[in-house]
Amino acid sequence: MKYVLLFVETEQFADDLEAMSQSERDRAYQRVGEWFATHGDKIRSHRKLQEPGTATTVRMEGGDPVVTDGPFVEGKEVVSGFAEIEVADLDEALRVAKDWPGCPVVEIRPVE
Amino acid sequence: MTEVSHAELARVVREHAGKLAASLMHLTRDFATAEDLVQDAVVAALQRWPEDGIPDRPDAWLFTVARRRGLDLLRREDNYRSKLAQLQWPVQPDPDExxxxxxxxxxxxLPRPAQIALTLRVVCGLTTAxxxxxxxxxxxxxxxxITRAKRKITDAGIPYRIPADDELGxxxxxxxAVIYLLFNEGYLSTSDRAYSRDxxxxxxxxxxxxxxxxxxEPEVAGLLALIRLHRARTTSRFDDDGRLVRLPDQDRARWDRETIIAATQLLTRAAKQHRPGPYQLQAAIVACHAEAAAFEETDWEQIVLLYDMLLHLQPSPVTRLHRAVAVRYATGARAAMAELDALAGELDEYHLYHATRADLLRELGRPVDAREADERAVKLTANPAEQAVLHERLNWS
Incomplete structure (x- = not known):
């Protein structure tokens, strides 16, 4: 089955990353790189998104499209990237997600 | 053909429904379909058996109904249909199934309420009603x-297997947790047993x-012992008018000694594995009460010690309150009061905190403060949140 892992950042996580020294940050990125290498056989594609300040939202629900600045939900948790994986079942997807060394929240969504 | 009692019917259905579900799962590998077929067979049994009596082979009876229904239901799905058509009784499901x-x-x-409902329907053969x-x-x-949960099992790819060793714990x-919640739900239920499922x-x-x-698995044995130790004392928990009887006032002669001894032995065997857990510890605490011939003979020092171990594994203010009650009998009201004072911030909204405090204040010769604490407890009990708190108390969480 195919799943998309949505990587979700929290404000706290962004602050912590900011507060790190360059070498600490490098190590954090290295761990993420290792995760991609470990699970490379299951990962079909992946993307890191630019920070939420760059987002633009278009709402079509009231007739004319309304364009606003920012992500569609204003909140402390924002999607910061995704990876599409192909595994046997949800348990295997969970195993991959639980290993994730980056941001603190991962949403797992099966792909139709 | 025999006269069928409510309890007998429930027991027979429960004994066979889960096995049937397992056989059908093995065959179809389709959780939603297997679950539907079992439910149909159970509903049919509950309609027929009270009139016709329980058949000599209830498992074969349920199987035949499910199979017929399956062939009907799966008319357009040749794959299942041919498999089901080949299926002969008796089917021996692998126990692991x-x-x-x-x-x-x-x-x-799956959300907890769905876990509970599914387990009851699929494993115990309860109907939706x-x-x-x-x-x-x-x-x-x-x-x-149930529908939402079954859809999620299929769509999200929830597997049908025993978890791997590293996930098993x-x-x-x-x-x-599901079994324990079920037990609590039944234990706290005040509804009439004659009409509702126990x-x-x-x-x-x-x-x-x-x-x-x-x-x-020692924690499985621990939970089983815990449930049996509680159930062995059920009859003395209420008086003839249905009012709750407090532990010191219960008639211990009505406790089921044989069950208490067997459950304690089960617990002792589990403890030999040296893998303690919350259920074994809770069972050990209940065993201390169950083994005391009189309230005055309760081994409170041992209970305090067990609470310390439980708190080490599962820190919780409510468990600390229970420990404080044990401290009262082991050491004295003053020591218990000091423990309670430390919990004031966390448990101020909890009626049993104030009820316990009232008891201690009275013992310490402060009747005015005691009355105040009692009033606070009563006020909090009238609160609709009480039900939830009561559940939490029994969850020790």
């Missing part, structure tokens, strides 16, 4: 919960089944 079923029903990706009555919700609500915790009986049956399937 029922374990797979339990782990699927209690998968952490029986679940609705037991939990005081509408049948529609239960049906929706975590997943077993989930299963045990969920404590289903919880004990499930724990026993799980213990049979996983005999080397």
């Amino acid at each position: 029922r374990l797979r079923l339990i782990f699927t029903c209690c998968h952490p990706a 029986q679940i609705a009555r037991a939990f005081l919700v509408t049948e529609t609500a239960v049906a929706q919960r 975590e997943r077993l915790t989930e299963v045990l 969920l404590t009986d289903d919880a004990e049956w499930l724990a026993d089944l799980l213990h049979g399937l996983m005999p080397t």
Whole structure:
């Protein structure tokens, strides 16, 4: 089955990353790189998104499209990237997600 | 043909429904279909058996109904149909099949109420109507919960298998929590037993089944012992008018000694593995009460020690309150009061905190403060949140 892992950042996580020294940050990125290498056989594609300040939202629900600045939900948790994986079942997807060394929240969504 | 009692009917259905579900799962590998067929067979049995009597081979009877219904239902799905058509009775499901079923029903990706409803329907063979009555919700609500859960199992790819060794501990915790919640629901229920399902009986049956399937897991044995130790003393918990009788006032002659001894032995065997856990410790605490011939003979020092171990594994202010009660009898009211003072911030909204405090204040010769604490407890009890708190108290969480 195919799943998309949505990587979700929290404000706290962004602050912590900011507060790190360059070498600490490098190590954090290295761990993420290792995760991609470990699970490379299951990962079909992946993307890191630019920070939420760059987002633009278009709402079509009231007739004319309304364009606003920012992500569609204003909140402390924002999607910061995704990876599409192909595994046997949800348990295997969970195993991959639980290993994730980056941001603190991962949403797992099966792909139709 | 025999006259069929309510309890007998429930027992026979429960004994066979889960096995049938396991056989059908093995055959179709389709959780939703297997579950539907079992439910149909159970509903049919509950209609026919009270009139016709329980058949000599209830398993074969259920199987025949499910098979016929399956062939009907799967008319357009040749794959299942041909498999089902080939199926002959008796089917001997692999014992692990029922374990797979339990782990699927209690998968952490499902919400807790759905885990409970699925387990009751699939493993224990309860009907939607029986679940609705037991939990005081509408049948529609239960049906929706089940439909949504089954859809998620299929669409999200929740597997049908026993978790791997490195996941087993975590997943077993989930299963045990479901059984324990079921037990509490039944234990706290005030509804008339004659008309509603005794969920404590289903919880004990499930724990026993799980213990049979996983005999080397000490926490499974611990939960089974805990449930049996509680149930052995059920009859003395209420007086003839249905009022709750407090532990010191219970008639211990009415306790089921044989069950208490057997459950304590089960617990002792589990403890020999030196893998303590919250259920074994709770069972050990209940065993201390159950083994005391009189309230005055309770081994309170041992109980305080067990609470210390439990708090080490599962820190919780409510457990600390229970420990404080044990400290009162082991050491004295003053020491217990000091423990309570330290909990004032966390448990200020909890009526039993104030009720316990009132007891201690009275013993310490402060009747005015005691009355105030009692009033606070009563005020909090009138609060609709009491039900939830009461559940939490029994959850020790």
